[in-house]
Amino acid sequence: MQKDDEVRDVREIRINPIVPTESVLVSTARGMRPKKTEQPYRPDKAVRVDNCPFCRGNEEKTPLSIISYPDEVNWQMRIVENLFPVLADKSTQPSFSFGLQQTIDGYGRHEVVIDHNEHGISLHEMSVEHIKQLFLMYQHRINELYKSDNRLQCVLLFKNYGPAAGGSIAHTHSQIIAMPVVPQNIASEISHSYEYYQKHHHCIFCTLIDEALSYEATIYDKQSGKVRRKIDVGQYVIEKTKHFIAIKPFASRYEWEVHLLPLAHQAEFLTVSEEQLEDFSVLLKNTMTRLDNILGGVQYNFFLHSLPHFEESNNRMQSYHWHLEICPRTSIPTGFELGSGLFVNSISPELAAEALRNVVIP
Secondary structure, rough: OHHHHHHHEEEEEEEOOOOOOOEEEHHHHHHHHOOOOOOOOOOOOOOOOOOOOOOOOOOOHHOOOEEOOOOOOOOOEEEEEOOOOOEEEOOOOOOEEEEOOOOOOOOOOOEOOOOOOOOOOOOOHHHHHHHHHHHHHHHHHHHHHHHOOOOOEEEEEEEEEEEOOOOOOOOOOEEEEEEEEOOHHHHHHHHHHOOOOOHHHOOHHHHHHHHHHHHOEEEEEOOOOOOOEEEEEOOOOEOOOOEEEEEEEOOOOOOOOOEEEOOOOOOOOOOOOOHHHHHHHHHHHHHHHHHHHHHOOOOOOEEOOOOOHHHHHHHHOOOOOEEEEEEOOOOOOOOOHHHHEEEEEEHHHHHHHHHOOOOOOO
């Protein structure tokens, strides 16, 4: 572990091993700059709010349920169409190309998942069984969307929690968007992981997990011979269960970013068994408990990257690895970040990982 004065002086650009064209500037001194003190986010913890469209008893304020669990009357979670979809299943205009200008018809589906019937419950407060059933519902709906139309190439599951993360309604919910294209960030993960597989005949995500569980090294300064850095076994591991692992990325874009991955190679979220999902739910609940303990009222985005259904999918099954990325929103991107595309992280990922590990799970 680095000493405090050394940690404060860290300024280094870290390359994302999955997508080497992406990089992160770790600049811990930025965390000491003068800034306005923000009040912790205090979510509305009410069980029910009369005018909330997502609360039980207000079903007439939303479109009809696509699916409800366990039933339409006493539902604990439900999926409805988004009233303001970014993509819709009715074609509005044909695709066209004109010179360098090109469009693709905005066909797709946009659905809202009401995660819980209780208005103000947070993810870490939900039971493991509820989280498991929620992810089983996600799994079922993603599968149905893929089967509904072969034009749909990618289905993205994501959650925006809190105003800083783009959450527009306080009631806990997530969203599913089915698209006729594979978004660039997922496409980049697929292409770079495939290049790695062609060279090494091994999944790069599996390699990163293996390194996190077994790799240690001491790096010396070439001129002085002093120790520059020690990398310890498990330094980036937050928690490991029977089937899954929570890891702090070496090149973390966000100060408290955590990724959850299956330990055994799996390209598609759709192939996860119910037993595995229960194990996953334990890890997700614990991870969100750790984040809430440290940040208090954590605002975050999470999104699930799974192998899309596109022409080359079958050839990417051995090289891609599905995962859930949790990105707490503790700062707003600056002009430098927006202009350069270089994320700035003001907290050492190693110290953040240690802090998260040290949270006592009740």
